[in-house]
Amino acid sequence: MALKTATLREVAEMAGVHPSTASRALNPESRALVNEKTVTKVLEAAGRLGYRPNSLARGLKTNRTYTIGMLLPDLTNPLFPPIVRGVEDALGQADYTLILGNTDNDPDKEGAILRTMLSRRVDGLVLATARRAAPFVEQLADAGIPVVLVNRVSEDVPWPSVSGDDHAGIGLAVRHLVSLGHRRIAHIGGPQDLSTGLARYQSFVAWMQSEGLEPDPRLIVFSTSFHEVAGAAATVELFARDVPFSAIVAANDLIAIGCYDVLAERQLNVPKDVSVVGYNDMPFSDKLCPPLTTIHIPHYTIGVRAAELALDMIAKRDVGAQALRLAPALAIRQSTAVPSA
Amino acid sequence: MALKTATLREVAEMAGVHPSTASRALNPESRALVNEKTVTKVLEAAGRLGYRPNSLARGLKTNRTYTIGMLLPDLTNPLFPPIVRGVEDALGQADYTLILGNTDNDPDKEGAILRTMLSRRVDGLVLATARRAAPFVEQLADAGIPVVLVNRVSEDVPWPSVSGDDHAGIGLAVRHLVSLGHRRIAHIGGPQDLSTGLARYQSFVAWMQSEGLEPDPRLIVFSTSFHEVAGAAATVELFARDVPFSAIVAANDLIAIGCYDVLAERQLNVPKDVSVVGYNDMPFSDKLCPPLTTIHIPHYTIGVRAAELALDMIAKRDVGAQALRLAPALAIRQSTAVPSA
DNA sequence: TTGAAAGCGCTAACAC
DNA sequence: GTGTTAGCGCTTTCAA
Numbered sequence: 247m248a249l250k251t252a253t254l255r256e257v258a259e260m261a262g263v264h265p266s267t268a269s270r271a272l273n274p275e276s277r278a279l280v281n282e283k284t285v286t287k288v289l290e291a292a293g294r295l296g297y298r299p300n301s302l303a304r305g306l307k308t309n310r311t312y313t314i315g316m317l318l319p320d321l322t323n324p325l326f327p328p329i330v331r332g333v334e335d336a337l338g339q340a341d342y343t344l345i346l347g348n349t350d351n352d353p354d355k356e357g358a359i360l361r362t363m364l365s366r367r368v369d370g371l372v373l374a375t376a377r378r379a380a381p382f383v384e385q386l387a388d389a390g391i392p393v394v395l396v397n398r399v400s401e402d403v404p405w406p407s408v409s410g411d412d413h414a415g416i417g418l419a420v421r422h423l424v425s426l427g428h429r430r431i432a433h434i435g436g437p438q439d440l441s442t443g444l445a446r447y448q449s450f451v452a453w454m455q456s457e458g459l460e461p462d463p464r465l466i467v468f469s470t471s472f473h474e475v476a477g478a479a480a481t482v483e484l485f486a487r488d489v490p491f492s493a494i495v496a497a498n499d500l501i502a503i504g505c506y507d508v509l510a511e512r513q514l515n516v517p518k519d520v521s522v523v524g525y526n527d528m529p530f531s532d533k534l535c536p537p538l539t540t541i542h543i544p545h546y547t548i549g550v551r552a553a554e555l556a557l558d559m560i561a562k563r564d565v566g567a568q569a570l571r572l573a574p575a576l577a578i579r580q581s582t583a584v585p586s587a
Numbered sequence: 588m589a590l591k592t593a594t595l596r597e598v599a600e601m602a603g604v605h606p607s608t609a610s611r612a613l614n615p616e617s618r619a620l621v622n623e624k625t626v627t628k629v630l631e632a633a634g635r636l637g638y639r640p641n642s643l644a645r646g647l648k649t650n651r652t653y654t655i656g657m658l659l660p661d662l663t664n665p666l667f668p669p670i671v672r673g674v675e676d677a678l679g680q681a682d683y684t685l686i687l688g689n690t691d692n693d694p695d696k697e698g699a700i701l702r703t704m705l706s707r708r709v710d711g712l713v714l715a716t717a718r719r720a721a722p723f724v725e726q727l728a729d730a731g732i733p734v735v736l737v738n739r740v741s742e743d744v745p746w747p748s749v750s751g752d753d754h755a756g757i758g759l760a761v762r763h764l765v766s767l768g769h770r771r772i773a774h775i776g777g778p779q780d781l782s783t784g785l786a787r788y789q790s791f792v793a794w795m796q797s798e799g800l801e802p803d804p805r806l807i808v809f810s811t812s813f814h815e816v817a818g819a820a821a822t823v824e825l826f827a828r829d830v831p832f833s834a835i836v837a838a839n840d841l842i843a844i845g846c847y848d849v850l851a852e853r854q855l856n857v858p859k860d861v862s863v864v865g866y867n868d869m870p871f872s873d874k875l876c877p878p879l880t881t882i883h884i885p886h887y888t889i890g891v892r893a894a895e896l897a898l899d900m901i902a903k904r905d906v907g908a909q910a911l912r913l914a915p916a917l918a919i920r921q922s923t924a925v926p927s928a
Numbered sequence: 929t930t931g932a933a934a935g936c937g938c939t940a941a942c943a944c
Numbered sequence: 945g946t947g948t949t950a951g952c953g954c955t956t957t958c959a960a
Contacts, residue, residue: 251705251730253953264931269955276955281929296726301706302652303953306643306936322672324870327663334662334689343703345686348675362684364592365642385637389592503874529665533844535876594937605947610939617939622945644937647952 252295260291268292272299305367314556315363317347317356318374323472324528325498325545326374329396332549333372340557342369349375351440357382364389370556372396376440392559394552398441399569406559408552408570410543412442415574416449418541419495419523422576424457426584428493428521432465434480434505436472436497443468446497446525464489469501477504485512492520492585499524499531499540502581506534517583527577537579544572593636601632609633613640646708655897656704658688658697659715664813665869666839666886667715670737673890674713681898683710690716692781698723705730711897713737717781733900735893739782740910747900749893749911751884753783756915757790759882760836760864763917765798768925769834769862773806775821775846777813777838784809787838787866805830810842818845826853833861833926840865840872840881843922847875858924868918878920885913 258268263284270276271288280288291297305311316333318326334344345368347359356375360382363371370392386393387404395407423431433450436443447466454461464487469480477496481504484491496502502524509516516522516536524531524540531538551570558565599609604625611617612629621629632638646652657674659667675685686709688700697716701723704712712727715737727734728745736748764772774791777784788807795802805828810821818837822845825832837843843865850857857863857877865872865881872879892911899906 254955255953265953266932266955267930270930273955279929284929296729298702298705300647300708300953301703302643302647302708303936304955306641306647306938306953307955309936311643320672321662321675322668322870324665324668327665327668331661331663331689334687341703343686343707345684346675348672361639362642362682364639366684367641367643388637503871506874529663530844530871530874533847533876534871534874535878537876595939596937606937607939607948608946611946614939620945625945641937644952645939647937647954648939650952 251300252292252297254297254299257288257291257295257297260295261287263288272297309367311367311369312341313343313345313366313368314370314372314553314560315345315347315359315366315368316372316374317349317359317363319351319376320348321346323500324530325526328529328545329374329549329552332546332551333553334549336550336553336557342553342557351375360386364391369560370394372552372556373398374552376442392556394555394559396548396552399445404567406555406565406568406570408548408555408572409442410541410548410574411571412445413449413452414571415525415541415543416446416495417453418574418576419525420450420453420457422539422578422582423493423495423521423523424459426493426521426582428585429459430462430465430489430491430493431459432467432484432491432494433461434477434484434494434496434501435466435468436501437470438468440472443472443497450495462489465491469497469504472498472500474500474504474507477501478507479504481505481508493582494520494522496522496524499526499528499538502531502538502540503534516581518586521582521585523582532577532579534581536581539579539582540577542575542577544574548572592641593633593638595638595640598629598632598636598638601636602628604629613638650708652708652710653682654684654686654707654709655711655713655894655901656686656688656700656707656709657713657715658690658700660692660717661689662687664841665871666867669870669886670715670890670893673887673892674894675890677891677894678898683894683898692716692718694718701727705732710901711735713893713897714739715893717783733897735896735900737889737893740786745908747896747906747909747911749889749896749913750783751882751889751915752912753786754790754793755912756866756882756884757787757836758794759915759917760866761791761794761798763880763919763923764834764836764862764864765800767834767862767923770800770926771803771806771830771832771834772800773808773825773832773835774802775818775825775835775837775842776807776809777842778811779809781813784813784838791836803830806832810838810845813839813841815841815845815848818842819848820845822846822849834923835861835863837863837865840867840869840879843872843879843881844875857922859927862923862926864923873918873920875922877922880920880923881918883916883918885915889913 258265349356374396393405435447469476527542599606711733776788810817868883
């Protein structure tokens with residue numbers, strides 16, 4: 247029952263050296279400065295006492311915590327686990343630890359979480375929260391703390407970002423449908439105050455035009471959130487407009503599932519009556535009924551890159567405000583086909 | 588560019604009081620000891636300086652970090668996000684922060700993560716990692732740190748645990764199939780060195796017997812992991828045994844998906860030819876083809892309870908080694924039906 | 929190659 | 945009600 251964990255001083259005492267010598271012996275970087283035999287003695291003493299360095303004390307002294315914080319809307323959204331794992335894995339390599347905060351897109355929570363993270367003196371921050379207007383942003387810039395944006399392109403902030411290339415991705419979706427012969431293509435957009443929602447909508451319009459199809463505003467509906475129920479509601483609204491269409495580009499897979507639900511209710515077959523394209527290729531989208539044609543985004547890699555950028559910034563390697571956009575890929579499955587009419 | 592964040596001493600200086608007074612004023616518990624006007628002055632100074640208490644310094648002094656660590660196999664497994672959110676939400680209420688570690692069921696990683704967590708002086712630990720033999724367990728007991736087990740029942744350790752009631756859950760599955768008229772029921776078990784795998788297998792045998800059906804060992808196959816591919820491999824093995832069956836109880840939903848895949852390959856219809864029951868009711872299991880009949884487990888609540896227990900232990904409220912088993916529920920969907928033969 | 933001394937930012941007796 | 949003092953456990957000059 248070693249209720250109290252051994253301290254550096256105790257290790258030093260046991261090894262018969264001064265605490266500062268023990269410190270040097272224990273630390274790989276300074277180990278070279280100390281006599282080999284002394285190192286052995288210290289290491290042995292540490293082992294016998296089950297010594298675990300107190301990282302609080304170290305952090306207090308060195309002003310580095312080897313911790314980075316990550317804000318995201320909701321871990322439960324299947325989009326995020328792979329990103330988080332990417333971040334964690336890359337961070338773990340460098341002996342960094344991650345702390346997570348779920349904001350639910352709530353500015354108050356966002357502020358509160360950020361406060362505790364700053365209190366904990368995180369060495370850097372990964373912001374995967376998608377709200378476009380973030381009031382605390384200035385504070386962060388003031389704090390001079392490295393920040394990397396995920397799934398959101400920096401607007402007027404000086405930070406780098408990592409995301410999928412939404413413009414290219416929507417292009418894949420639109421051109422896939424066009425090549426199948428679709429002309430009247432609807433878009434169920436995401437919330438326009440989220441940067442992904444806005445970007446995908448704008449890209450949809452741009453790609454339709456570049457394909458020579460004037461996008462019909464009546465075939466564009468915005469979902470109030472990136473979830474199934476909101477997606478279903480938006481689909482209902484789309485039908486209420488009573489304008490014919492043969493395909494839907496959904497702003498994400500969850501919204502696409504909402505489409506599925508409404509389509510099924512109306513006895514409409516996917517893809518015979520209506521083709522549906524999702525976005526993200528979230529886990530199990532290939533197991534849906536029918537398997538969803540969607541845009542694959544390399545989420546894990548996004549996480550890895552974000553962590554690497556954060557680490558670079560912490561190490562004072564200049565990374566600038568680059569916007570890293572990783573290439574999406576079209577995953578053709580069974581929710582798209584040539585139009586029937 | 589306030590690169591350096593304000594310190595307590597600076598706040599005190601600005602407010603014209605001693606640091607310890609400022610400390611008392613800033614801390615809700617000790618605030619009462621301080622003159623109201625002084626409190627105002629201090630709070631104002633803190634506000635103007637953008638003061639953020641350094642939690643490292645505080646932790647070093649108070650020996651509490653308001654951090655708890657959680658070990659899990661893989662965040663990417665859809666089982667875990669709801670549990671983690673439950674833990675985080677409950678912890679957040681109490682101003683605690685969570686740090687996460689993915690072990691991939693690798694003992695080395697497990698050890699490494701645990702080491703950093705102890706170095707960080709977490710106030711408590713939630714172990715959602717399922718390996719039955721955990722060598723470091725003694726160390727933890729030695730460290731005298733509160734530990735709560737999730738999805739794993741304490742064998743010979745003195746810690747409380749929270750999990751779904753596997754025995755009851757498998758009972759739900761078996762009795763559902765029996766009530767539909769199935770007699771020859773197969774089981775694709777999970778790895779037997781994971782406590783959930785073992786418990787579900789044992790429960791399967793017990794329930795079959797209590798239903799008056801002698802379980803046929805040839806209809807019991809063990810998957811090498813809780814994932815789709817391993818589940819598919821086990822299903823192939825099951826068919827290789829060439830013993831007829833009309834239903835499968837899978838040890839989890841992912842394995843059930845593996846069954847789906849193999850069944851589809853063999854042109855077998857679910858549920859017409861074979862009924863399948865999953866376990867966990869993971870997200871989107873209701874969107875599978877066909878929607879999966881499965882056992883619902885209250886994952887989020889499991890997380891919440893685990894966090895509450897950890898908090899109780901930290902607060903020295905005695906919780907003993909209770910095994911909290913939350914009630915599962917049968918989610919009947921379209922993968923089960925009366926046997927055809 | 930090792931020791932001495934100082935201090936990171938905070939809290940908690942204790943004294944006034 | 946407020947100030948004084950000491951110290952949590954560590955790293956890091958500086959000196960020997």
